Amino acid sequence: MPNLVAVIMAAGKGTRMQSKLPKVMHSLAGKPLIEHVLDVANQVGIERPLVIVGHGREVVAARIQERAEIVVQTEQLGTGHAVMQVLPYLEGAQTVLVLSGDQPLLKPESLQALIKMHEDQEACATVLTACMDQPFGYGRILKDGEHLVRIVEEKDATPDERQVKEINTGTYCFRGSALKDALTKITLQNAQGEYYLTEVFDVFLKQGERMLTYCTGDSHEALGINSRSQLAEAEGIFRERILERWMADGVTIVDPASTFIDAEVELAQDVTILPFTRLMGNTRINEDAVIGPQTSLENCNVGCASEVTYTVAKNADIGDRCHVGPFAYLRPGTSLDANVKVGDFVEIKNSKIEEGAKVPHLSYIGDAHVGKSANIGAGTITCNYDGVNKHPTKIGDYTFIGSNTNLVAPVEIGDHAVTGAGSTITKNVPAKALAVERSQQVIREHWHREKINRGQK
Ligand code: UD1
Ligand code: CA
Numbered sequence: 355m356p357n358l359v360a361v362i363m364a365a366g367k368g369t370r371m372q373s374k375l376p377k378v379m380h381s382l383a384g385k386p387l388i389e390h391v392l393d394v395a396n397q398v399g400i401e402r403p404l405v406i407v408g409h410g411r412e413v414v415a416a417r418i419q420e421r422a423e424i425v426v427q428t429e430q431l432g433t434g435h436a437v438m439q440v441l442p443y444l445e446g447a448q449t450v451l452v453l454s455g456d457q458p459l460l461k462p463e464s465l466q467a468l469i470k471m472h473e474d475q476e477a478c479a480t481v482l483t484a485c486m487d488q489p490f491g492y493g494r495i496l497k498d499g500e501h502l503v504r505i506v507e508e509k510d511a512t513p514d515e516r517q518v519k520e521i522n523t524g525t526y527c528f529r530g531s532a533l534k535d536a537l538t539k540i541t542l543q544n545a546q547g548e549y550y551l552t553e554v555f556d557v558f559l560k561q562g563e564r565m566l567t568y569c570t571g572d573s574h575e576a577l578g579i580n581s582r583s584q585l586a587e588a589e590g591i592f593r594e595r596i597l598e599r600w601m602a603d604g605v606t607i608v609d610p611a612s613t614f615i616d617a618e619v620e621l622a623q624d625v626t627i628l629p630f631t632r633l634m635g636n637t638r639i640n641e642d643a644v645i646g647p648q649t650s651l652e653n654c655n656v657g658c659a660s661e662v663t664y665t666v667a668k669n670a671d672i673g674d675r676c677h678v679g680p681f682a683y684l685r686p687g688t689s690l691d692a693n694v695k696v697g698d699f700v701e702i703k704n705s706k707i708e709e710g711a712k713v714p715h716l717s718y719i720g721d722a723h724v725g726k727s728a729n730i731g732a733g734t735i736t737c738n739y740d741g742v743n744k745h746p747t748k749i750g751d752y753t754f755i756g757s758n759t760n761l762v763a764p765v766e767i768g769d770h771a772v773t774g775a776g777s778t779i780t781k782n783v784p785a786k787a788l789a790v791e792r793s794q795q796v797i798r799e800h801w802h803r804e805k806i807n808r809g810q811k
Contacts, residue, residue: 358469359447359530360400363436363551364388364455365408365427370581376410378455379417380585383592384616384634387579388414390458392421395451397462398469404443405455406436432548433524434540441537447530449473452551454524456579459588464570465525471568472527478563479532479555481505482525484576485569491580492521493552495567502565505552509545520569522552523576532563592617608646628663640674649679657692670702673709691726708751720744722761725751725769733758750785 368377378388388405395403405422407414408430415424427439437452444450449472453460464482472480481502483495494515496504505522506515536554544550558565570576574591577584596617597610604623607613614632615621625639628646635653639645642659649665656662657674664680670688672678678696687704690696694707697714705722713719715732721744722736734755736747745763749755753767756775767773768785777791798804805811 357448358400358451359444359449360395360403360451360453361437361440362388362391362395362403362405362422362453362455363433363524364391364414365406365411365430365436366456367409367430368456368580371579371585372582376414377579379410379413380579382458382579382585382589382617383596384618386417387458388418388455390617391453391455391460392418394460394462394465395453396421398465400451403453404440406439408436431542432546433551434537434549434553437533437551438537438549441534444530444534450528450530450533452526452528454578457524457575457577458579459575459577459591460523460525461570461572461575464568464572464575468525468568469527471566475566476564477527477566478529478558478561480527480566480568481555482523482575483520483567483569484523484573485519486521486573486576487519489516489519489521492576492578493524494518495520495522497567500566502555502567503559505555507544507546507550507552520567521576523570524578526551528554532558532561622658654684719747721763722747722749724749725753727751728753728755730755731757731759731775735760737762 364378366377371377371380379386382390402423404425405418406425406427408427411426425440427436451469468480468482491508493505493507494511495502495518496506533554536557539557540549540553542549555565577588579585579588593614596615597607597613600621601607605621606626609629612629613627616634618636619633620638622639622641624642626644630648631646632650637651637654639656640658643656644661649662652668654667654670654672656672657676659674660672660676662672662678665678665682667684669686670684672690673692673694675692676690676694681698682696683701685703688702689706691707691709693710695712695714696702699716700713701718703720705719707724708726710727711724713730717730717734718736720736720738728749737760738744738747747761747763748766750767750769750771752770754772756773756777758776759773760778762778762780765779766782768783770786771783772788773779774790777789779789779791783789
């Protein structure tokens, strides 16, 4: 049994969220609240915390079971009751760290400082607190000098107690043995008729135990997400932190106010992000790439020095020195090698485009393989769907596909082959051949005079 055991409370329904999704599964910067808390725990060296789940436990457990020990709280009778569920797992733990699954802005530095203070000063309990101008809704910290005396919930507080600005963040360190004992002594005697975890401090006080507080300088860390409005507030704060971090690491963000970057995104030095751009999921942007304006990338990889402008892309891989957009739509399974150009009003899905190929204007390329340096004329369409099945198209290296070609799949165009503009290609074209499929052009030399002779203008 390690000396330090961490417990994350995440069983509550989150009634105030008005949602069918359990509260801790709501997303902040592209990942569920609970995962932010798990990340912070990992950052202070806690490998597999105990997570107490209840409401929507299948959804929560499915998401986090690889990185946490799941403990079920069948009925949600309060935060004290939640921690009672993990007592069997605390045997021999010297320090128990308790975290709330709805507190995603907590910083690892603060957690580290809390644990250090608790252990250095051999306290029975140490609470992470914050000072807030608007402490409404939080438990208030009542002290005698340096020492914590009691935590009183908003609903149980007297008007005087409500004036207190120092609040309980819902993050604590406990001496394991004392916590175990105190949890057997808490009651339901409070305004909400719940087992409050905070009532253990009343027990400790009677026992004359040493209780301390560690106050974080950044009150944002305390933000507990109970409503959609608090979720939006947290999103704003977290977003700012992400942007600051990337700018410090050498990324140019022209307009932070209109730039949205998820927590897991990675950016290399000298990347430039232009306004109205959103980078989501596991997107990675490599050196010197310029993204935006008005671009939305989800789980995409962008190579060095590529330019992606006015583009929407999802699960796509863009090589080095590519030009994508304006107005390109790259769908899942798109893979562009280096030096590829994808121009305006082009949609690509599940296709590989080899080095130096160009799809400059008004095309749909689906389930295709486009060879090296191929040139796909404006308006070219891979007709990949027959109404029942999808079929592949293979376009060889150095091909020239004339404008407005329909490639009816399955079909293959050999290397160096050419198709005439406006052709509907239904049969394979051999390498180096020309394929033209269109009726002969008819010329009537004196058409204007014929019209006049017929009495037309
Ligand atoms: C709690 C604290 C309050 C503190 C605030 C900080 C108590 C009694 N109050 O209040 O002092 O200022 O957090 O955000 O602890 N949970 C369970 N099982 C339950 C009930 C809750 O796992 O039976 C979980 C919730 O999912 C949530 C966390 O515990 O992640 C906190 O519960 P919540 O109901 O949000 O507590 P608050 O009323 O915010
Ligand atoms: Ca809360």
